[in-house]
Amino acid sequence: MKPHVTVHMITSVDGRIRTSRWSPFEGRGEYEKVHDLLDGDAWMCGRVTMSGYARGEPYPAAAETLPRTDHIARRDAPGYAVALDASGKLCWGRDAIDADHLVVVVSEDVSDGHLAGLRRDGVSYVFGGRGAIDFARVLETLNREFGIRRLLVEGGGGINGSLLKAGLVDELSLLLAPAVDGLAGGPALFDYDGAAEDETPKGLRLSLVSSQPREGGVMWLRYRVDRG
Numbered sequence: 001m002k003p004h005v006t007v008h009m010i011t012s013v014d015g016r017i018r019t020s021r022w023s024p025f026e027g028r029g030e031y032e033k034v035h036d037l038l039d040g041d042a043w044m045c046g047r048v049t050m051s052g053y054a055r056g057e058p059y060p061a062a063a064e065t066l067p068r069t070d071h072i073a074r075r076d077a078p079g080y081a082v083a084l085d086a087s088g089k090l091c092w093g094r095d096a097i098d099a100d101h102l103v104v105v106v107s108e109d110v111s112d113g114h115l116a117g118l119r120r121d122g123v124s125y126v127f128g129g130r131g132a133i134d135f136a137r138v139l140e141t142l143n144r145e146f147g148i149r150r151l152l153v154e155g156g157g158g159i160n161g162s163l164l165k166a167g168l169v170d171e172l173s174l175l176l177a178p179a180v181d182g183l184a185g186g187p188a189l190f191d192y193d194g195a196a197e198d199e200t201p202k203g204l205r206l207s208l209v210s211s212q213p214r215e216g217g218v219m220w221l222r223y224r225v226d227r228g
Contacts, residue, residue: 002139003151006038007160008173010218015188016181017157025178027216034220038173040152042080042142043100046159047090050083056093059117066115068108070126072145073119077101080146084159086133088114095122103146105138107131135166161192165200169225172206178217203227 010031011017079100088110095102102123108130118125126141128134142148153163163169206223214220
């Protein structure tokens with residue numbers, strides 16, 4: 001069984017997510033406030049976002065070969081921060097972000113030295129397959145090993161798009177900011193690779209659950225995502 005997956009994002013009115021391009025506006029703090037209201041057991045981000053939390057020195061090479069099996073350092077945390085780092089580039093120097101225990105998703109290609117470093121830091125890690133991450137497998141592991149029932153996905157368009165294409169998104173929590181980007185080709189709320197004739201979007205139906213004005217002209221929209 002997988003957790004309930006909510007993609008929680010803030011976008012400009014044209015659906016772009018590069019907030020550094022937006023004009024200043026009141027209400028930027030609404031994102032974290034709504035994050036808390038969603039009451040997730042865990043939150044998940046990609047490597048670029050999570051790099052701001054990684055404080056460790058590069059992990060040295062390991063003298064032993066470690067098995068490619070999930071390593072669970074803690075199961076009783078009040079919350080979990082899930083980092084997608086398939087190639088093993090982030091060195092943590094910590095086992096939690098605030099009170100949220102760190103769980104790193106890696107591929108089977110990651111080095112033994114990196115796995116050993118994660119263990120020394122007290123970090124849990126789970127395998128998402130070889131090469132590309134198998135998100136269905138990862139979600140099932142998060143539920144089974146850590147009891148995660150509600151997962152907030154706060155990644156970039158690529159992560160969001162991969163989950164959407166795999167049919168794993170249950171809900172969209174969208175904060176619509178009073179801002180415009182407009183740059184052609186900029187990162188969007190959902191991005192995934194595929195041919196122009198890809199029909200993934202035709203199999204989706206978004207049902208509005210609620211809408212709520214927030215501070216600074218921000219609008220909070222919640223949609224249920226149905227498939228088939």
